[in-house]
Structures are given as structure tokens and as C-alpha cells.
Amino acid sequence: MSLTELIKNRRTIYQFIEKEVSLDLIQSFIEAAIYAPNHKLTEPWQFLIIGNNTQENIAKIYAENRALKYQVEDSEGYKKAFDKSLDKFCSIPQIVFVVQNLDEDSITSKEDYAACSCAIQNFQLAAWEKGVGVQWSSGPILKDSRTFDILSLDSNKHELIAALYIGYPHAVGTTQRKEVSEVIKHFD
Numbered sequence: 016m017s018l019t020e021l022i023k024n025r026r027t028i029y030q031f032i033e034k035e036v037s038l039d040l041i042q043s044f045i046e047a048a049i050y051a052p053n054h055k056l057t058e059p060w061q062f063l064i065i066g067n068n069t070q071e072n073i074a075k076i077y078a079e080n081r082a083l084k085y086q087v088e089d090s091e092g093y094k095k096a097f098d099k100s101l102d103k104f105c106s107i108p109q110i111v112f113v114v115q116n117l118d119e120d121s122i123t124s125k126e127d128y129a130a131c132s133c134a135i136q137n138f139q140l141a142a143w144e145k146g147v148g149v150q151w152s153s154g155p156i157l158k159d160s161r162t163f164d165i166l167s168l169d170s171n172k173h174e175l176i177a178a179l180y181i182g183y184p185h186a187v188g189t190t191q192r193k194e195v196s197e198v199i200k201h202f203d
């Protein structure tokens with residue numbers, strides 16, 4: 016597959032089969048990620064590879080946030096939603112968190128976020144090339160102080176910009192883009 020085909024074929028993956036993704040593969044995706052362009056070579060990222068214990072601990076935060084979105088705390092509905100979300104999070108084959116190291120200068124921070132986004136796309140494409148799917152999630156667990164505590168992060172120095180849910184695809188979606196002519200303007 017050409018690079019352009021790979022880029023156009025990649026889709027966010029929401030459902031995974033029960034199969035582990037090897038740590039060697041995950042490391043190779045991170046190696047691709049860190050070759051992303053980054054202004055002034057700040058290399059503003061960290062990639063946190065999550066093991067089972069940590070996944071279970073963060074699953075409780077994920078489940079609480081999800082259940083509270085739709086249900087009243089301590090209700091029967093809350094418990095069901097909590098348990099369902101807990102199972103869902105624990106069944107994700109592999110999770111990698113992407114951290115942006117914060118800079119005091121706001122322009123540098125903005126450029127560093129752009130660099131981290133490039134790195135994440137590199138990661139997703141390297142994974143897709145190997146038949147591995149990714150969902151870039153930016154949900155509430157990334158803002159929750161308990162997640163920061165579990166991951167030994169300092170919210171004054173770090174921003175959690177992505178939870179990458181990773182695994183072999185169960186199904187591939189068919190999201191489309193606008194026609195390219197709709198986003199191009201010509202100037203003479």
C-alpha cells in the first residue's frame with residue numbers, strides 16, 4: 016500500500032478482537048511517532064504504556080465518569096452503567112497515554128501540541144500499516160486529577176492529550192471526507 020493509500024484507508028477503530036498487541040510492535044509505533052516534526056526540537060512528548068493493574072485502576076475513573084454522564088449516583092442505572100463501562104475499558108487490548116510536557120511560553124506550548132498531534136498521527140499510521148487499529152480518545156479521564164496521581168504526573172508540568180486505545184480491529188468504519196475541491200481556494 017502506498018503512503019497516500021495508507022493515510023486514506025486508516026480509520027479510527029472502536030471495537031477490537033481479543034488479541035494482544037506485542038510490546039515490540041507498540042515500541043515500533045512510538046519510534047515512528049517521535050520522528051514527527053517538532054519546532055526547535057523540543058520533543059515535547061512522553062508515551063506511557065499501560066499495564067493491567069494501571070488499566071484496572073483507571074477503568075474505575077473511566078466508569079465513574081461514564082456512569083455519571085447518564086445516571087444519578089447510587090441508582091440501579093448507575094451501577095449497571097458503571098459495570099458496563101468498567102468491562103469496556105478493561106477489554107481494550109492495549110492503552111498508551113500521550114503526555115505533552117508543558118512549556119511556560121504559550122506559543123511554544125501551542126506548537127508543542129501540534130507536534131504531539133503529528134506524533135500521534137505517525138503512531139496511528141505505523142499501527143495501521145501493521146494491521147493494528149487505534150482510537151484517539153480525549154475523554155474526561157485525561158482531565159481527572161486521579162489519573163494524574165496514578166500516572167505520577169504533575170498538572171502544572173504535563174498535559175494528558177490522548178489516550179490511545181489500541182488493538183486488532185473487529186470492525187472498520189466508513190467515515191468519509193468532503194470532496195477535496197470543497198476545501199481548496201485558488202489565488203492568482
Ligand SMILES: Cc1cc2nc3c(=O)[nH]c(=O)nc-3n(C[C@H](O)[C@H](O)[C@H](O)COP(=O)(O)O)c2cc1C
Nearest residue numbers: 025026027028029150151152153154188189190191
Ligand atoms: C484531538 C482529537 C481528539 C479525539 N477525541 C476522540 C474521542 O474522545 N473519542 C472518540 O471516539 N474519537 C476521538 N477522536 C477521533 C475522531 O473522532 C475521528 O478521527 C473522527 O471521527 C474521524 O474518523 P476517522 O479517524 O476514522 O477518519 C479524536 C480525534 C482527535 C484528532
